[in-house]
Amino acid sequence: MASFRRKKVVLVTGGAGFVGSHLCERLISDGHMVVCLDNLLTGRMQNIEPLLNHPDFRFIRQDILERIVWTGPLDEIYNLACPASPPLYQRDPIHTFRTCTEGVLNLLSLARTTGARILQASTSEVYGDPEIPLQHEGYRGCVNTVGPRACYDEGKRAAETLFWEFGTHQGLDVRIARIFNTYGPRMSPEDGRVVSNFIVQALTGVDITIYGDGMQTRSFCYVDDLVAGLMALMASETTDPVNLGNPGEFTMRHLADMVLRQTGSASRLVHCPLPVxxxxxxRPDISKAAERLGWAPTVPLEEGIARTIRHFAGEVQVDGEREVGLHHA
Structure with missing residues (x-):
């Protein structure tokens, strides 16, 4: 007898954002029904416009701080609802922290009511300014609780605690992904993180701003690789936090030189003091992701940057006048 499997119903909060929109697209492509919930503070309708007329896609404009009314089945919840770049999450730090605490409580309550498996998009920021060269999941971090980044760093740490408590003591089926720097098409030109900053500056011909001596490093993961990792984690039986990122480590100067070379820009490199x-x-240790999820990134930085430049070239007006917020997050 043939067996018929019901489509999964999946809620993606923050689904109109950079990563969330790629995740929605992939879930739809895999045959699932997707509800995208986003308050559009940083998400953009243009990111999900190709999905709006799809019969298995629904958009709800709402903040996760508001009570989410749900009827019918719900299989999975991906929580990506929070600004992820310093200039954006610092615009309203109290709202950022409440999103990571009160908003997360709302989603955990929804998961408890519906029986859905729920995944929290956490961050490498829980490690703060790390004191070890390779960050593994057991590292407890070095985070400033009263600095300008604390609303996000500590908010995400609090969200992980809530997930752990609900999973351990209330039996919820929880997953925690610690996401390292992600880049790719659909980043906003005003995003404020280093990849988008460098590309926008190069395309508009303005100075490329490097903080400090440019020798600080990041590990950059292309968005398609991250989405594959998130879905692999959701499908796994791993309830511990898992790092998702690309362990390739690059200096800010190397990235700037790569962007200049690929864009052919005449922008100058200028140095400014490091932000607080x-x-x-x-640099993530992804051995747990490899062992438990069978996951590893596949897109080299050169290739991913080329794809991202093509995206921005279609969005950015090359007039030399654009100003962007600058951070190396």
Missing amino acids: DDPRQR
Whole structure:
């Protein structure tokens, strides 16, 4: 007898954002029904416009701080609802922290009511300015609780605690992904993180701003690789936090030189003081993801940057006048 499997119903909060929109697209492509919930503070309708007329896609404009009314089945919840770049999450730090606490409580309550498996998009920021060169999941971090980044760093740490408590003591089926720097098409030109900053500056011909000596490092993961990792984690039986990122480590100067070379820009490199609490190094240990999820990134930085430049070239007006917020997050 043939067996018929019901489509999964999946809620993606923050689904109109950079990563969330790629995740929605992939879930739809895999045959699932997707509800995208986003308050559009940083998400953009243009990111999900190709999905709006799809019969298995629904958009709800709402903040996760508001009570979410749900009827019918719900199989999975991906929580990506929070600004992820310093200039954006610092615009309203109290709202950022409440999103990571009160908003997360709302989603955990929804998961408890519906029986859905729920995944929290956490961050490498829980490690703060790390004191070890390769960050593994057991590292407890070096985070400033009263600095300009604390609303996000501590908010995400609090969200992980809530997930752990609900999973351990209330039996919820929880997953925690610690996401390292992600880049790719659909990043906003005003995003404020280093990849988008460098590309926008190069395309508009303005100075490329490097903080400090440019020797601080980041590990950059292309968005398609991250989405594959998130879905692999959701499908796994792993309830511990898992790092998702690309362990390739690059200096800010190397990235700037790569962007200049690929764009052919004549922008100059200028140096400014480091922002408060800006981490000097980020590099994930992804051995747990490899062992438990069978996951590893596949897109080299050169290739991913080329794809991202093509995206921005279609969005950015090359007039030399654009100003962007600058951070190395």
